[in-house]
Amino acid sequence: xQMTRRxxxxxxxxxxxxxxxxxxxxxxxxxxxxxxxxxxxxxGGATPETGRITLTAPEIAExxxxxxxxxxxxxxxxxxxxxxxxxxxxxxNPNPEVCTFHFTEMSGSAAATTRMRLAQTQNVIALAKMKDxxxxxxxxxxxxxxxxxxx
Amino acid sequence: xxxxPRIKLPKSAAxxxxxxxxxxxxxxxESGQRKDKEGNPIPRQIINTFTCEFEGAKVFECxxxxxxxxxxxxxxxxxxxxxxxxxxxxxxxxxxxxxxxQDITVS
Numbered sequence: 001x002q003m004t005r006r007x008x009x010x011x012x013x014x015x016x017x018x019x020x021x022x023x024x025x026x027x028x029x030x031x032x033x034x035x036x037x038x039x040x041x042x043x044g045g046a047t048p049e050t051g052r053i054t055l056t057a058p059e060i061a062e063x064x065x066x067x068x069x070x071x072x073x074x075x076x077x078x079x080x081x082x083x084x085x086x087x088x089x090x091x092x093n094p095n096p097e098v099c100t101f102h103f104t105e106m107s108g109s110a111a112a113t114t115r116m117r118l119a120q121t122q123n124v125i126a127l128a129k130m131k132d133x134x135x136x137x138x139x140x141x142x143x144x145x146x147x148x149x150x151x
Numbered sequence: 152x153x154x155x156p157r158i159k160l161p162k163s164a165a166x167x168x169x170x171x172x173x174x175x176x177x178x179x180x181e182s183g184q185r186k187d188k189e190g191n192p193i194p195r196q197i198i199n200t201f202t203c204e205f206e207g208a209k210v211f212e213c214x215x216x217x218x219x220x221x222x223x224x225x226x227x228x229x230x231x232x233x234x235x236x237x238x239x240x241x242x243x244x245x246x247x248x249x250x251x252x253q254d255i256t257v258s
Contacts (some may be wrong), residue, residue, distance in 0.1 A: 066220040077230075093218050094184055100225070102212040106205060108169035108230030112213070115220040117182070148220075 035089055035096040035125065039137075040086050042127050049135035053086070055126040055138040064118040064148030073110035073128045073136070082131040083110035092122030107125065117148040152183075156251045158239060163256040166229050172203065172211075173226045176241055176249060182217035198223055206235040228256040232255050 039048065056070040073081065073083045088098035101112045110128070118124070121143045128136045159173040176198070183195025195217060203211040211227045229237070234257045241249040 033255055070226075090218055095218065096214060097216040098218040099216055100214040102209075103215075104209050105213070106208055106210045106230055108228045112211070113224075113226035114213075115224050117218045117220055 014122065026119055029083065034089055035091045038087075038089055038096045039125070039127060042129065043135040044129075044133070046129075046133055046135040048127060048135045050138070051136060053126055053128040053138045055088075055089060055140050057124050057140045057142050059141075060143045061118060061144065062145045064120070064144040066115045066148070067118050067142060067144075068113065068115050069124065070113040071111065071126045071128075071138075073103070075110050075130070075135040077107060077109055078105055080131055084129050084131055086110065086112070086126060086128045088116065088126070089125040090116070090122055091125070092120045093117070098124075116146045118142060119147045120144055156239060156241065156249055158237075158251060158253050160229075160237065160253060160255065162254075165257060166232055166237055166257050167230065168257075169228050169230050170255075171226060171228055173224070174201070174203075174239060175222060175224045178241075178243075179219045180215075180217070180219060180223060184217065190250050191221070196244045199243045200240075201225060202240045203227070203229070204238045204240070205217050205229065205231070210237070231255060 052074045054072045061067040070084050075081050075083045077133060083098055083103050085102045087100040090094045090098050098116050103110045124140050124142055126138045154177050156176040161170050164170050178198050181193055181196040185193045187193055198213060199215055201213045203247055210229045214226060215223060234255060236252050236254050238252050
């Protein structure tokens with residue numbers, strides 16, 4: 001198809017406009033700051049330490065729609081040595097929150113497995129809050145081949 | 152939206168044993184991020200809370216966000232001291248509640 005200069009200009013202007021609109025309504029990816037805010041909110045003043053919590057996630061997730069993740073906290077789950085809650089955060093998703101598990105003495109052990117969505121290659125963070133207020137953290141980088149946040 | 156919760160837990164256990172419970176429920180877990188063919192956003196509809204109780208006492212609870220996959224699956228543990236009934240509850244964004252129960256015999 002032959003295009004005149006006038007048509008060409010109109011076409012490119014329309015494309016540029018569409019691109020701008022598409023960008024502004026596209027899903028905003030959760031910035032790292034937002035994740036840090038979520039960490040601070042969950043920690044409630046405590047500084048997250050490493051150790052005791054183990055996050056298991058695949059190194060490479062082929063399908064970001066279902067990524068299996070497991071979290072386990074080393075705890076006797078009785079008396080004062082109790083894990084109250086564990087939260088999972090994803091840095092590169094539109095919202096960093098993934099889920100929060102609440103455990104009780106009847107849980108026997110602080111371990112849980114679920115499946116999550118990942119929009120892109122990113123860090124997945126697990127935080128555990130103990131009964132005494134201390135917070136433990138583990139982080140895993142998951143490479144995602146196909147993102148799972150729809151489009 | 153959701154149907155047929157499926158639970159897998161042992162029928163019997165020894166007192167004080169820590170058992171593993173697996174649960175699965177069919178639900179689209181619409182994240183609110185997707186758009187339909189016309190480009191309109193599809194409203195969010197997910198299961199936002201899952202709880203497991205044993206004879207009225209809470210064993211495990213999870214708050215779900217849209218980043219949980221469709222057909223939410225959970226695997227967790229419970230310590231059983233006596234025979235009784237586990238009750239599982241899922242709460243949908245639209246207010247519906249899906250429930251199921253399963254017994255366990257402790258010797």
